[in-house]
Amino acid sequence: MAALLEDNKTFRTPDDIDTSKPKFYVLDMFPYPSGAGLHVGHPLGYTATDILARLKRMQGFNVLHPMGWDAFGLPAEQYAIETGTHPKITTLKNIDRFRSQLKLLGFSYDWDREISTTEPEYYKWTQWIFLQLLKRGLAYQAEVPVNWCPALGTVLANEEVVDEQPMRQWMLKITAYADRLLEDLNDLDWPESVKEMQRNWIGRSEGAELQFSVVDIDGLERDVKITVYTTRPDTIFGATYLVLAPEHALLSAIVSDAQRKDVEEYKELASRKSDLERTELQKEKTGVFTGCYARNPANGTAVPIWVADYVLGSYGTGAIMAVPAHDTRDHEFALKYNLPICGVVTPDNGSFSYFEKAYAGEGTMINSSSPASGLDINGLSSKDAASTVIKWLEKTGNGMKKVNYKLRDWLFARQRYWGEPIPVIFLDDTGECTPISEAELPLTLPELDDFTPTGTGEPPLTKALSWVKTVDPTSGRSAQRETNTMPQWAGSCWYYLRFMDPRNSEALVDKEKECKYWSPVDVYVGGAEHAVLHLLYARFWHKVLYDVGIVSTKEPFQCVINQGIILGEVQYIALRDSDGNLVSADSVDEMGSFSQESVPEDKVIKSGDSFVLKDNPNVRLIARAHKMSKSRGNVVNPDDVVSQYGADSLRLYEMFMGPFRDSKTWSTSGIDGVHRFLARVWRLVVGSPSVDGKFKDGTVGLDGEPSLEQLRCLHRCINKVTEEIEGTRFNTGISAMMEFTNAAYKWDKLPRLIIEEFVLLLSPYAPHMAEELWSRLGHSSSLAYEPFPKVNPAYLKESTVVLPVQINGKTRGTIQVEKSCTEEDAFKLASLDSKLSKFLVGKSIKKRIFVPGKILNIILDAQSAKVGQP
DSSP, X not given: OHHHHHHTTTXXXXXXXXXXXXXXXXXEOOOOOOTTOOOTTTXXXXXXXXXXXXXXXXXXXXXXXOOEEOOOSHHHHHHHHHHOOOHHHHHHHHHHHHHHHHHHTXXXXXXXXXXXXXXXXXXXXXXXXXXXXXXTTOEEEEEEEEEEETTTTEEEOTTSOOEEEEEEEEEEOGGGGHHXXXXXXXXXXXXXXXXXXHHHHHTOEEEEEEEEEEEXXXXXEEEEXXXXXXXXXXXXXXXXXXXEOTXXXXXXXXXXXXXXXXXXXXXXXXXXSOHHHHHOTTSOOOEEEEEEEEEOTTTOOEEEEEEETTSOTTSTTSEEEEOTTSOHHXXXXXXXXXXXXXXXEEOTTSOOOTTTSOOOSOOEEOSOEETTTTEEOTTOBHHHHHHHHHHHHHHHXXXXXXXXXXXXXXXXXXXXXXXXXXXXXXETTTOOEXXXXXXXXXXXXXXXXXXXXXXXXXXXXXXXXHHHEEEOTTTXXXXXXXXXXXXXXXXXXXXXXXXXXXXOSSOSSOHHHIIIIIOSBSEEEEXXXXXXXXXXXXXXXXXXXXXXXXXXXXXXXXXXXXXXXXXXOOEEEEEEOTTSOEEOGGGOSOOTTSEEEEEOGGGEEEETTEEEESSOTTSBOEEEOOBOOTTTTOOXXXXXXXXHHOHHHHXXXXXXXXXXXXXXXXXXXGHXXXXXXXXXXXXXXXXXXXXXXXXXXXXXXOOSOOOHHHHHHHHHHHHHHHHHHHTTOHHHHHHHHHHHHHHHTTOSOOOHHHHHHHHHHHTTTSHHHHHHHHHHTTOXXXXXXXXXXXXXXXXXXXXXXXXXXXXXXXXXXXXXXXXXXXXXXXXXXXXXXXXXXXXXXXXXXXXXXXXXXXXXEEXXXXXXXXXXXX
16 A cells, blocks of 8 residues: 555655645655664654644645755765775765665655755755855855864864864854844744753843953063953952963963963963863863953952953953852852852841852842942842943943853864865965856865775865866966865755755756745654754845845744654563672662672562562662663664564654654663554454455445444544644644444444544544555555545534532432433432432332533432332
């Protein structure tokens, strides 16, 4: 059936579509095709988007659901270096592997729109976008300190442990879009946690820049000023020392001779740490005194200047005024090096001990007045004090109001072969950088046999001498091509647009298709690890293209959903002491002195919230699960699962494991449950197999009109499944279908209308089996575009109610009655109820109080007629 659907291009989205119909563009974050292929964690998001796509098709939407490959990148190049295999060959092989695995799982992608970032027809437009950035001054070259990895021969991200050295690099001015990137987050249907991560990465803060004059150890003012940035100008009187980043440009100029050796050694140590290591809040603060001081402009006090690696040269001015009474990091540093702590903000709810810990909140200003400077903010609120200080700074020339960002321009060059060539040349005689003509695009990668790093920082493309040497077509002067390539981020920044119009050789995307229909992406699904950089870079490029007039929306992705991680199977660990005796994990504080051994799952039982040995329940085990990886040996291949259970069982199990956004632990034994459910559905419709294990053609007898109860059962299921798919609560949608199946097994007859509707409900989750059942039900074409069942609200109204029954005003039980039930019928049901009858038999009734659908109250009286007596 899957092959037939592919041959018929069942899921192809035609170029010419009826734009009067609603659209639904659902997109997966397209994968990097690694040599390892898929593991069972990958299909989680792909299954979810496929269920959504299938639902929307059946609801009459035009659906765009494509797939492609983010195929440039360092892993393929490293493999090429190690094996001598050209990265193009490896990449194509890996893509073939990924594609076959995805098709095995029945995902309804439009494979006619398949793209790869490594195809010249694709990266022609990546290069075109770069030229637009260059035209607008958003791409520029700079000599910047970068994280150079000699082993890999390329620049890496700040977060990695590397060696830093200055290099000429291409940069993209993402900072020019910082405010728009921040403001437009508010209108997006994204997880609040993702939006907050983007806000923190952009890091907009309002404060002030202040100038501190440097003075020497004798108090003499030097002709040097240090500019600091602070978000709390109200605390200026509490600044008791300054801190410079180790890479600050003025550090070498101000350090005293006595301290120079210590400072240089400290700078060397700091250069070996990543930004993340340096700013880790839990790490012990370190620093060195420079031997110089700076004069606080507010009170004239000379405060010591220190160098410390918890201040980064890339943020603000690379220098801070340290206010230990009101900043936790400054407080820790001051305590360690015995520096003054001066409280200048008191909480509104009382006093505070500034020597015990920092008070970082707002309050009322104290100790903040100087007749000499003319600045007095005592008694003001923090907010009013900050405004007053900024006005004073600007009036006296000591500083100004400043908006700052943590966001830095995007380093856009890599010293490697397997990436998009940057479409510029450099004239030999002047070194002038000139963009190549758009008509010359794509500038294709030259064929190289040697991809190894040069070891000098020069990219591998420098070895392609005949490609590097060129001529400027405008002037006829000799020139050389740029030999750096673009980072892997480049191709993934705009691929969602190319899917709208993948074969257009004249434009990045046809405006009619983009502007008037497909944009923006309605649902974008991927891992939370892409919550910051990929989404931020894609939004930046999209806004540039919006300004250029290529796209019609300000944002590319209206709704972003992060699926949870599927962890490897739980591993059970037993501990043994030095004598070889088993030790219960709950009695151990430190595991270092105990040996560990794996315990098979069949020797483990659960006891409360813990796991223990089946043969010795007193021994508690350690149970843990890890992210799937080759190094841990806990990868589960989906091909193996499909071979044993079928693709629909894998799809269903991944959706049934728990809430879509939560992390979950894989259990191969757990797949048995959903496999049995699908088998029950099959037998419900087809019947039981014969003695030889084969099933007859067609279905069981499906006759008669559905009863009211059957219709109610069906429409409860329709309502629940529809709501849960649209709310991406896939696991509870499956539960609703399981409940329906349980009810259907109790019916004496199975009406065709009921079963056909149920098969359609099942089809987004288990398309292979649903298509087969649909065929057995007598349909000759696919159910992919059959109308999805619609709920009839009339069948959701319950005809019965639970009626409380009171005896002498005290509730003694309940009975199930029809909503139209009379008082007499309710009384008869209560008399027959086993729990209620014991209060009535042999007793007399004085009166009955009946409120239809609400309550029955029976008042007993010895003088009234007796129940059950003649």
